[in-house]
Amino acid sequence: MAKKRQDELGKLRAEIRNITLDIITKAHKRMKLSEQIGAIKGNLRIEIEDENVEQEVRRSVIELSHTLGIDPAFSGRLLNMLLMESIRLQQIQHKKIGNDPLIPTHLSVFMKAKELESSGKKIIHMEVGEPDYPPPKKIRKALVESYNKKQYHYTDSKGLLKLRQAIAKKVGHGIEHDEVIVTSGGRFAIFSAILSILRPGEEVISIEPSWPAYREFVDFAGGKIKTLGTTIENSWTPDTGQLEEMIGHHTKIIVLNYPNNPTGKILDKKDITRIVSLAQDNGLYVISDEVYSDYAFKGFTSLTHYEYDRSIVVSSFSKSCAMTGFRVGYGIADREVISKMARIQAIALTSVAEPMQYAALSAIDYSPAGNVKLIKERLDLISEKLSNMSLDFISPDGAMYVFPRLKGLVQNDAALVGKLLDLGVAVAPGSGFGQDYTRYIRISACQPKKMLERGLEVINSVLFIH
Numbered sequence: 001m002a003k004k005r006q007d008e009l010g011k012l013r014a015e016i017r018n019i020t021l022d023i024i025t026k027a028h029k030r031m032k033l034s035e036q037i038g039a040i041k042g043n044l045r046i047e048i049e050d051e052n053v054e055q056e057v058r059r060s061v062i063e064l065s066h067t068l069g070i071d072p073a074f075s076g077r078l079l080n081m082l083l084m085e086s087i088r089l090q091q092i093q094h095k096k097i098g099n100d101p102l103i104p105t106h107l108s109v110f111m112k113a114k115e116l117e118s119s120g121k122k123i124i125h126m127e128v129g130e131p132d133y134p135p136p137k138k139i140r141k142a143l144v145e146s147y148n149k150k151q152y153h154y155t156d157s158k159g160l161l162k163l164r165q166a167i168a169k170k171v172g173h174g175i176e177h178d179e180v181i182v183t184s185g186g187r188f189a190i191f192s193a194i195l196s197i198l199r200p201g202e203e204v205i206s207i208e209p210s211w212p213a214y215r216e217f218v219d220f221a222g223g224k225i226k227t228l229g230t231t232i233e234n235s236w237t238p239d240t241g242q243l244e245e246m247i248g249h250h251t252k253i254i255v256l257n258y259p260n261n262p263t264g265k266i267l268d269k270k271d272i273t274r275i276v277s278l279a280q281d282n283g284l285y286v287i288s289d290e291v292y293s294d295y296a297f298k299g300f301t302s303l304t305h306y307e308y309d310r311s312i313v314v315s316s317f318s319k320s321c322a323m324t325g326f327r328v329g330y331g332i333a334d335r336e337v338i339s340k341m342a343r344i345q346a347i348a349l350t351s352v353a354e355p356m357q358y359a360a361l362s363a364i365d366y367s368p369a370g371n372v373k374l375i376k377e378r379l380d381l382i383s384e385k386l387s388n389m390s391l392d393f394i395s396p397d398g399a400m401y402v403f404p405r406l407k408g409l410v411q412n413d414a415a416l417v418g419k420l421l422d423l424g425v426a427v428a429p430g431s432g433f434g435q436d437y438t439r440y441i442r443i444s445a446c447q448p449k450k451m452l453e454r455g456l457e458v459i460n461s462v463l464f465i466h
């Protein structure tokens, strides 16, 4: 009897191995076809990603899954992995043909500006989102004290208990310290949250224009980013009906960022409520990146307000307290997600540097009102100058940026950014925030008014004067 079972097992194993090899052979055929498609698209100068074509394949796959009785979430993940590989191969073909446009981002402009500065050129930095004012004075004392008390060791990878308690208290809504993780900047909170939740092939919906890092995080985690575009005509408000249509079997996370980088938009409470209820109905996580929440010039509703169990709220000391270089941020989520995020932080970094955590603790009660007022005044100044140039933009409700649409002589961001750099002004190109925003630039208010005025004069001269 046992011998018969053993034989049967052996046969089944052989069969499963052969099927696996068949799948790989078919995948290889699929990849060869992708390369051919990539070459044709390259010659025709057609965009690589085509949402309609993807949707068509997706529909067929879901239909087949239902017919066969396979979980459509599984086949969807598998499909996404195949699609991502296709995109990668097609991008290689595009590069070979030589029409792979290097998309400029605020970071690449910053690097270039730094290079120019090191060769002696003066640059007005309107591309960076880094406060130009100092952090709270108290921090100096906290750092010295931390040194004197020998508080310069590894800490719990979730962060110092005292700091987590202080953050929980500040955030309110009954949040407890074990629902808080202190991370290396808000950036690592978002990255580790995505890595914790997302399985390869699953989808993340992000609302564009957006901070480019979300896409990078999702790519890194082997997931697929789906973008919901917003327009200046709709005052950068996402269409929640469209969002509902985008949610599929393998959608896992929605990322929100309000006040928004780069548009300065703050979503109305009714829209957030609708998004949370869509997430709830579909069992989705919502990551709310609230690093600019102190810079809100109208009512802002934090996701913590909803007490939704699948929410991850991210904030940071970087912008509120002008502490970008200290690298202290935090995430708020349910205990299980926090533990997963902590494991990733332990693997990558051990913990946030202890003295920096004490510095953040000393800044916990800091009032950013003065900084917020300063940024608001500068944004008003930028808005006034842009209005004088008759450029279209939505007055920012918050954050540190204005995102105008170009008109006049140079309407393409890459061309304008290059020209401006030659004239000593750095701005962030719109295409870095999404491929549909090549006619926009982001102007940051992190420079003194005099500098901003000078920079805007240069922009005016490039756009409108021959």
Ligand code: PMP
Residues within 6 Å of the ligand: 129, 184, 185, 186, 187, 188, 211, 257, 261, 289, 291, 315, 316, 317, 318, 319, 324, 328, 329
């Ligand atoms: N989110 C957004 C929207 C940002 O613009 C930034 C920084 N530019 C961050 C998160 C990360 O900030 P930090 O890691 O310094 O906290």
